Amino acid sequence: MVAPPQPKAFPVSWDQFHRDARALAWRLSGAGPFEAIVCITRGGLVPAAIVARELGTRLIETVCVASYHDYQNQGSMQVLKEIAPAVRSLGDGRGKGVLVIDDLTDTGKTAKVVREMLPDAHFATVYAKPAGRPMVDTFVTEVSQDTWIYFPWDMGLSYQAPITDGHKG
């Protein structure tokens, strides 16, 4: 079933995303140390780069998960690439000392799938919606469940009609 579009929009510029990802790194600086970062592609790649730079982490791994195959509609969860054994076996073999990063948690389903792979890892996202919030340990900004977050890599500059256009009669 196709869900109705989210009524509220939360557009994020590159500048704001960089600031929010840095704020995430500040919060995480007290939660480590972390031996490695696992980023959930593709959305987690950008915050992972920023956090890795701030925390000095150089061992970065990906787990490739996709579920929103259609704009705003979640479909089946596909794990396209698992975590490499060398990273999976770090710490206690359950992810202790590993930091997992994604851009956001919405329903929490993506984070849940990765948590099953690394139950003791520290999960961090830049943004969180209420349903996904219990799945992450650290995040920066919460937005309501009926909000769609527009990331800078999904947007471009476009013409905006003047506010007064709507009042012409």
Ligand SMILES: O=P(O)(O)OC[C@H]1O[C@H](OP(=O)(O)OP(=O)(O)O)[C@H](O)[C@@H]1O
């Ligand atoms: O909490 P959830 O409801 O599971 O949704 C959150 C996930 O959805 C998006 O990824 P998506 O599957 O769209 O893939 P992408 O990162 O490649 O854009 C986002 O980057 C999160 O990973």
Ligand code: HPA
């Ligand atoms: O609010 C969102 N914005 C962008 N991608 C997403 N994937 C799940 N929820 C969202």
Ligand SMILES: [Mg+2]
């Ligand atoms: Mg994603």
